[in-house]
Amino acid sequence: MKEMTQLKPLIEVNQFSFDYEQLNEPLISEVSFTINKDETVLLMGSSGSGKSTISLCLNGLYPDAVEGVASGDIFFKGINIKDFEKGELNQNVGIVFQDPESQFCMITVENELAFTLENIETPREEIEPKIDQVLKTIGMVDYKYHNIHELSGGQKQKVALASVLLLDPELIILDEPTANLDPVSSIEFINLIKGLKQETQKSIFIIEHKADDWLDFTDRVLVLNKQGQLIANDTPRSLFTTNKPLVENEGLFIPKTYQKQTLKPQNEGTSKPVEANMVINNLSFNRKKTMILNNINMTLNKGEMVAIVGENGAGKSTLLQLMAGILKPKKGNITFLGEPMQKWKEQKLRQHMGFVFQNPEHQFITDTAYDEVSFGMTLNGYSEDVIKERTEQLLHNFQLSAHKWSNPFALSGGQKRRLSVATMLDETPDLLLFDEPTFGQDAQTTNELMSIVKDLQTKGTTIFL
Amino acid sequence: MDLVDLYCDQVYVINEQQVAYEGHPHQLWQQNALLERARLRLPDRLRHGQEVGETYDLVY
Known part of the structure; x- marks a missing residue:
């Protein structure tokens, strides 16, 4: 656990509500929390609780992009996100979405990454070295000239992460990034994030309904209930032990490490008539x-x-x-x-x-x-x-x-x-x-x-x- | 994979359009090369054992 008092919030969300229509029964209801520098925070909530919506609010895309209504404030390093120029905040808050396909614009890996760099006006001579560097980080140097659509789901998700990393954001939001990946690719992706976390001091905000694989580098867990209210803001240990009923009531998964019963195999040595x-x-x-x-x-x-x-x-x-x-x-x-x-x-x-x-x-x-x-x-x-x-x-x-x-x-x-x-x-x-x-x-x-x-x-x- | 590990009498691994393994699940967990090739993850019971450095006796 990190000393909370020494950390200055990178993001501060204050009494924030949001809805696509009107605010009398908002999708997100008076939510307050902070994300500190170098912290990993995990947001849990059942489907439809507004988890993804929060992430799009954090990088300033919502409410404007969907003509939604919001009240309350979100601050990035003490500055209200409403006061940022369009596109400015996106460079500081990068998002990797559930479906990597939704975020690609180009055909090859190289072109996709170059496109990101051109957008932030990277000098021409720096583009190639930066691409090589980020491909090394994600372990995909050999795939530079490959077509994105021929990559596996896990590889696509790594390319999506690379695009975000090129912007060098202070906060990376991962919105159920492994939802469409097979178990092995999913753990590979999580380990990649874990490695990044150790090397850089980026803040990470993870949205997941199953916390298991993220736990060993998560500092805090937030829980959003079905009414869009924040009902927990706690360390994983305290949340999944002392406050366990809270999590269970929302129909969320208690990580296996915190489940009391260890299951024993029941398939040993039974001989059945073979027919x-x-x-x-x-x-x-x-x-x-x-x-x-x-x-x-x-x-x-x-x-x-x-x-x-x-x-x-x-x-x-x-x-x-x-x-x-x-x-x-x-x-x-x-x-x-x-x-x-x-x-x-x-x-x-x-x-x-x-x-x-x-x-x-x-x-x-x-x-x-x-x-x-x-x-x-x-x-x-x-x-x-x-x-x-x-x-x-x-x-x-x-x-x-x-x-x-x-x-x-x-x-x-x-x-x-x-x-x-x-x-x-x-x-x-x-x-x-x-x-x-x-x-x-x-x-x-x-x-x-x-x-x-x-x-x-x-x-x-x-x-x- | 946990259900397979805990309850199944028989498991078939499909890899490259063919049956790459058939038999009891507990013997499958020892075949590292195959697990990797077919991109299968060990069941929870064994994975956690590995992570904390315990060894499990897989001989039944």
Whole structure:
């Protein structure tokens, strides 16, 4: 921890409110905080709480750019940001956005970086050395002449960071910079920032809803609630221990380091009877001329939990869609419960196989939790009594009875996830497919779901992640 | 990756359009070269162990 008293605020936000329309129920409501020189501050808040809006206010782009309304003040080194010339503040406060694509103007890495330097009237002879220098900093010297659109997501994000670094700002704002990156690229990017932090004394303002990977160099954490009010301004240790309920109430993730329970593997040494539910033989699939999957062989046994992993774009979703019969293979075949996939009738297939989407909201088609669960049974033509009994039972099993007449979209994250699984269980399926389930992120939802899933497993359902 | 580590009986790694590994997850975590090639991150349980310098016995 740094001595607060010795630090002079670089940014001071004072009773600041902002909205796109009017200020009686503002998106950001009377927020006050400071960011000191050389400090790393992390802002958390659930989606829609106004996190990104704050960052655009800090560099002076809002409210003018969107004709929004604001009250209160923001000071940069003691000067009200309203008193800065247009474009002046942007050189002192650089932002890296969630989607790197949104911030590029040129085709190649070199041109993009040169464009940034030309904008700030860098003398011609200094441009090349500066580009080389910044590429060295981000570890991408070999990519100078590459086309930006051919780079990976992680590399693009590093180029976006390089553009910001060339402006030599005193504050760097990172707005969910790893949201679109795969886990490895994401940790690489965070380590790059950590290294920068050690070498330069720049202040860093990070916007994230998951703090985990940033924690070891974060000095303070701010929490914005759903009403746009700042409800915490605290050190990570104090926030995630003493004030933990505050964070949990907002539905935010407690970093793993601060979660009491350490999970033990539950997949050791269990021998299960081997009986295949699905067999995939020499499966190949291509889109136009691009090969997506080449000669895949898999056997999924009854009662097993099986995962496929691979980097983004490796073809995992394609494989799941082939297994669910949504796509047809170009070569090879899939057998499900002894029958070739192409012989299964749609309705019959759905009774034996469930598919849980990545985002539960994409699955909801009715207005209440009850209708959501009973929908499949109605399609299958069950009698009303059976439908009522089974729906009530499922809602009960998934601890959703109290919410049966709630709109699915109004449920909490954990409830939505439970409901999305419940809708697939009107029959005990032989195979339950999960497309990149995101429920592994907070301990409670994970435990609730895993106990349900494990129960299905003992009934012989194959679980495929 | 944590779910795979804690609960799965079998894991397939897809890399370069093909199955690059099939087997129990706990054996996968030892294959550093493959993990790197397929850009996979170790599960939390093992990563934190590494960070504080502990060693985990991966023989089951």
